[in-house]
Amino acid sequence: DLKLSGTLPTVGSNAPSMELVAPDLTEVGLEDFHDRRVVLATVPSVDAPEGAQAVRNLHRALNDKDDVALVVVSADSPFALRRFQAFESLEGVALLSCLGTGFGARWGVQIEEGSLRGHLCRAWFVIDSEGAIRYAAVQPDLMAEEPLDPLLAALS
Helix, strand or coil: CCCEECCCCCCCCECCCCCEECCCCCEECHHHHCCCEEEEEECCCCCCHHHHHHHHHHHHHHCCCCCEEEEEEECCCHHHHHHHHHHHCCCCEEEEECCCCCHHHHCCCEECCCCCCCCECEEEEEECCCCEEEEEEEECCCCCCCCCHHHHHHHC
16 A cells, blocks of 8 residues: 555645646746646656556547646656657646655655655546646556546546
């Protein structure tokens, strides 16, 4: 079982703040996706095959939804995220680094023990255009490919 720092935001509550770093080293917050719903996904690393596949699956599932911003957060450096984004040719995905930001504990998704401590677990959030959490789920298995059905249902 994963031991995580912080408390997962509850459905109906306002999304916690986030100050993250984009591949171009700009700071990004939730307000940068104004007037859109946000699917926020966390992964330990895009360099891990499971993290990369999760990003690809989400991009494929959400690519045709113009009113939804896909935001993927990991503990990778902004430089690794830039390399991954270029290699994968991912348009319309905000890949963001949480390094040094306190994001993981604030959102209740930071792994607290073991070899991946300090990284983020795999989790999904749907945030409405007003900034309220509409769906929140932690994927208990870092290696398993999770079905997208519950996430897509939360968007409909």
